Amino acid sequence: MLFILSLMSALLVQMLGASPAVNSQPRAQIIRYDFDTANLPNSYRYHYDADDGSSRTEHGAILNSGTKDAALDVAGAVRWYDAKGHLYQMTYKAGKRGYRTIIKKLS
Template sequence: MSHLFLIVGLCLLATARCTPYIDNQTRPQVLSYEMETANMPNSYKFHYDASDGSSRTEHGAILNPGTKDAALDVLGAVRWYDDKGHLYEMTYKAGRRGYRTIIKKLS
């Protein structure tokens, strides 16, 4: 159980640390945040929207819980706007086969 909390915490910290910040700009504010942990340690979900139009959605679950083959499987998506106003989305999956991402320009 503590491993799942650690992984979720590290994911949230990584997102916060990866957000670009320029001194003359205000930091985006979180407009909405939802986290579902009722099924912890077997699964979790979270989603947030920020004032700069960015958002993140993620859910993770333990596959084969209680066995030697237990593994965390994570799916997620992050959206953001670049400095020219173009919307991008990165979807990602992490699990037994490693970490895979797809980045698309949406507008």
């Protein structure tokens, strides 16, 4: 269980410090941010929207908590616009079956 809590802490630190900005572009500003930790250490949920139209949503939960089979299960989605104004979305899931992503061009 301590390993899972450490993993969740590392994930949250990485998530909060990550930036999709490229060196030649101005850094996007967060205009809306929700972070639900009411069920920590068993689960979390967050969402943010940025002024460049990008967004991210994620939720995670510990499955089989308190057993030797306890595992962190995470799912989420990231949206962003490319330089030509096309909207993309990447959905992801991480858990016992590994890390899986799907990227789609939405517009």
